[in-house]
Amino acid sequence: MDTQDKKHDEHFDVVVIGGGASGLFAAGRAAERGKKVLVLEKNRTLGEKLLLTGGGRCNITNATYDTREFLAHLGKGTEPLFSAFAQFDVAKTFAFFERRGLSLVVEARGRAFPASQNAGDVLKVIESYAREGGAIIRVKTKVTRILEKKGRVVGVETAKSVIGADAVIVATGGLSHPETGSTGDGFTFLRDLGHSVEDPAADLVPIEVHDAWVKALSGTSLSFMKMTVYANGKKAFAKKGKVLFTHFGLSGPLVLNAARAIGTLLAQGRVTIAIDAYPDTDIGALEKDIIRVFDQAKNKMIKNVADDIMPHGMAEVFPLLFPHIPLDKKVHSITKEERRLIVDTLKALPVSVVGLMGMDRAIVSDGGVPLDEIDTKYMRSRLYPNLYVTGDMIHVNRQSGGYSLQIAWTSGYVAGSAA
Ligand SMILES: Cc1cc2nc3c(=O)[nH]c(=O)nc-3n(C[C@H](O)[C@H](O)[C@H](O)COP(=O)(O)OP(=O)(O)OC[C@H]3O[C@@H](n4cnc5c(N)ncnc54)[C@H](O)[C@@H]3O)c2cc1C
Known part of the structure; x- marks a missing residue:
């Protein structure tokens, strides 16, 4: 029997693949809306890349409050991200973290950091955001495939089980610093589902x-x-x-x-x-x-x-x-x-x-799902009505300065709001 037809061991409203920056944020938002959420993370611990950001200080966003100006830093073709930023922009990011007790300081060129200068504090905030809404987080669980039936995704397969889902959020990251867990699995899943994933080249290296x-x-x-x-x-x-x-x-x-x-x-x-x-x-x-x-x-x-x-x-x-x-x-x-x-x-x-x-030293990799294959109002695949894509999975040329994590927060929030 093919796994697509196998009986699901469990069923969730939303399954998030990847417990990094955008995955935990999306999980928090979906759980806040009352959804039954499961986060699957293949590493032993969450947010390994997030802990490396900004040399351990985490350049959490860039204080460029004007979205047009912010997106101009990401190069051409990023206009579709307007509708996502209309829901969760830089000002909302500041408000979100500060409301949760993490005050931010702005340094040269708008780069914002937690006042504690500790990326671990950022991880704590987004992990508790996910947990307080009741999201279940499972580490050491690698997703091997996204299951699809009749034009919809129906769940995910792991080494041990098949998990049913009404919606799947792919937050597996890009290819930079693969030792943190982002080895491009999500790109393979999406290619298998028919998306045209742009080949990643190390960016910001x-x-x-x-x-x-x-x-x-x-x-x-x-x-x-x-x-x-x-x-x-x-x-x-x-x-x-x-x-x-x-x-x-x-x-x-x-x-x-x-x-x-x-x-x-x-x-x-x-x-x-x-x-x-x-x-x-x-x-x-x-x-x-x-x-x-x-x-x-x-x-x-x-x-x-x-x-x-x-x-x-x-x-x-x-x-x-x-x-x-x-x-x-x-x-x-x-x-x-x-x-x-x-x-x-x-x-x-x-x-x-x-x-x-090489990729092992890159801050981000570009490549990933082209923006024209994503309905950015929901961060939803244009091929599957219940499949969502966030963070470094999206093909954008990022600049250093907190832009990349802002995309993780914005896309995570929007996907978590829609899934
Ligand atoms: C050294 C370094 C410094 C950086 N500094 C900054 C900075 O200061 N500011 C900034 O804005 N950006 C920075 N970035 C970029 C930023 O870290 C990323 O943009 C951000 O982490 C992307 O979040 P994400 O959720 O898309 O992916 P990630 O944070 O990479 O999370 C993806 C998660 O998915 C998991 N995963 C992958 N495949 C599977 C699978 N098959 N099953 C289950 N789980 C899976 C991974 O283990 C990982 O935990 C930096 C990056 C690096 C490498």
């Missing part, structure tokens, strides 16, 4: 770089840098922002948000980056500033003034950037050519891009 000076700065982040990207020696684009140096290369908001464009350029050839450490000071003014520092420290060794001429935190890489200038050389002996070299280098720190890091 760090850049792999082997330049020694970059690696030596591992753990340092420098704000207000300008990154000019060259493809085969020709300028492609430039952006300003914060760069994080890591042991494998470059990360941080500026780099993550440029990853997609850099990936496209890499397919065409060699990509190099020049980082301007003083983007608001032109070469002439920077040289004057350095001359002033040198004049005041003529008898000091260059290693003792490096911190005064380079952005804070960078002095340690002086010998890697300027191997021909001995560290114990007295400032008064620095030649004009050496001074020019220092100025030119600080205006264009050289980086050679090896490639983009």
Whole structure:
């Protein structure tokens, strides 16, 4: 007998596949409406990816209250999300979490974090939202298939049982950091059901770089840098922002948000980056500033003034950037050519891009169900009237800055309201 016809061991109004950000939110909302809800999570614990967000601090949303402006950050083709945001937008997200005792603080570029700076507190709020409405949460339970009959979904299959459902919400996440459980199962389920799932490519990924000076700065982040990207020696684009140096290369908001464009350029050839450490000071003014520092420290060794001429935190890489200038050389002996070299280098720190890091380092992956296959007023599949899709399952180009989790809250709320 085929499992589609097997007798169901249990039956729920709503089965949510995935106990991550959007799944728990959807479960909470559906349970709040009085639905009998079951959440199935394959890991031992809930929200593993959520606990990694924002380096453990959880950039929970972005304080861009105007939906049009918010969606503009997600690129073209996101207009369909308006109807979902009309039901649960950024302001409602703030209100939801603050009402539940989690106050939020807004940092640079609108990025909002829990005041406690702890992603675990966000997980606690959404888990209790689901539980207080009576949702049953079952961990260590992997869904292997969504069952369908006569154009409707009728339940899910796990390794141990078949569970009937009036509605199924697929909240299995994308493909980034697969060790957290999001291994793309939902994409397979939806493909099997006839949806055209876009192939995911890692999005918002760090850049792999082997330049020694970059690696030596591992753990340092420098704000207000300008990154000019060259493809085969020709300028492609430039952006300003914060760069994080890591042991494998470059990360941080500026780099993550440029990853997609850099990936496209890499397919065409060699990509190099020049980082301007003083983007608001032109070469002439920077040289004057350095001359002033040198004049005041003529008898000091260059290693003792490096911190005064380079952005804070960078002095340690002086010998890697300027191997021909001995560290114990007295400032008064620095030649004009050496001074020019220092100025030119600080205006264009050289980086050679090896490639983009893989899915294991991506913040989000794009790919997933195209928005035109979802009725976004309900986050419902256009192919099945009782199948819903949330969070990273949706094909949107996300930017770093809390946008991705806001989509999880909005889509989870809307699916939980409709299912
Ligand atoms: C390192 C890192 C940092 C990030 N930081 C931020 C940030 O600060 N701000 C931000 O907005 N976004 C951030 N993101 C993105 C954000 O985490 C995701 O957008 C969000 O978690 C998506 O929620 P989701 O519910 O779609 O999926 P997930 O949170 O990935 O949850 C999916 C769940 O489904 C489960 N599952 C999968 N398959 C099955 C199956 N077959 N059966 C049962 N369960 C299954 C998984 O185990 C997982 O628990 C970050 C991502 C990463 C990787």
